Amino acid sequence: MKTESKRGRPRKFDEDVTLDRIMLVFWQHGYAATSLDQIAEATGLNRPSLYAAFGSKKDMYLKVISRFADQMQAYLHEAGQSTSGLKPKLKAIMAAAIDLYCGKSSFCNAAYGCLAISTLTTEVADDPDFKTMMEHIVQRMDQGFTDLIRAETTGTVPEASVRFAAQHLSLILHGLSVRARAGESRAALQELAEVAVDRLAPEPASDSVV
Amino acid sequence: MKTESKRGRPRKFDEDVTLDRIMLVFWQHGYAATSLDQIAEATGLNRPSLYAAFGSKKDMYLKVISRFADQMQAYLHEAGQSTSGLKPKLKAIMAAAIDLYCGKSSFCNAAYGCLAISTLTTEVADDPDFKTMMEHIVQRMDQGFTDLIRAETTGTVPEASVRFAAQHLSLILHGLSVRARAGESRAALQELAEVAVDRLAPEPASDSVV
DNA sequence: CTATTTTTGTGCGATATGGTACAAAAATGG
């Protein structure tokens, strides 16, 4: 590992750019079906350099998953900032997620769904480290929705209901990812998501009923 | 391939039993991470016999996925028969699916989710045959819910709404599978599913509003 | 200019993989 080196031959690659390229390879093929040669070709690096910089294939994958979770969280958070009110925010977040799942984002231009749901899910039954990572990912999604709902309802909804609704919304997101990778159109998914938010988001006790 | 042979050395294995064992191997490891040696060990057959009986690894996998879809459909249909009324039927189906996803069925005793969602989803981006199969699977789930809802509402709900609700329920099922494989408890999933059905199943125009 | 440090890249090696050739085995037909 290096942190801030001055001496020695300089690197020919940018770490972030390379990680993004590695991400795309795993995103398309999944973990097991991806070979280090494919990664080497996609990044322009050779295997020893990859290994020196990012560790084993498994290390790379876990790094990339964590990175994706961070980027996704920021991306969805930003989408939520574009409007106000719980349901509008949730709908904006869902719409952004669907765009990403369908290849309409700067992350990925193919309809590969969510990196974690599409590729990590398969691996969790074999490797405890992957299982742990998957649990973290799901928990993070739940937590993200929980925080948003709590903030937007400010005490008018019991905490248990907040968490419950958050899990429902995560559930929807997982389903949307699966269907996106299965080839469903963006428009169809957007319709489904919009109505799902209307039905599953908590109502803050008294509000204008549409 | 054989259909009804009389001459020749008799087989030492039962085709259905063997296919079920192959299914379990793919279910746990996924397609790419499963080796023919693992299948050979799990079935007690050797690779040439496997190849002669079921074709290539890909052939086996597709056979197993189709078989699973058939078995799953029958299993869920039967679960729906245990009660009457749309929502009770849907809840019974969801409960049965969750049992299966969490390893509480005769199909599988581990929490591996849905075979197709957990393992096929990963592969669809690389192989058009897998993509086609995935589309079929999703369509079949939608169709199953569509038929049930239409039968139980008998014209009181417009066809478009029937199909839309069916897609919502499929979406929930996909999400439940993901969360089951991620380790979520059966009880938690059952709660989520029950409320989701209440919120997403269509109301037949005029009915007792809870 | 020399020593040191870090990255690069060729090439290797041990293993695993999917698929198949081929002979032995085990049944039936005549």
Add this chain to the structure above:
DNA sequence: CCATTTTTGTACCATATCGCACAAAAATAG
């Protein structure tokens, strides 16, 4: 009892895989 048919199982092949050894390359420190 012999020919035929089908399955079995050992052995094999070509290829792919991951990881690493090792020397050359490219920078800095003094």
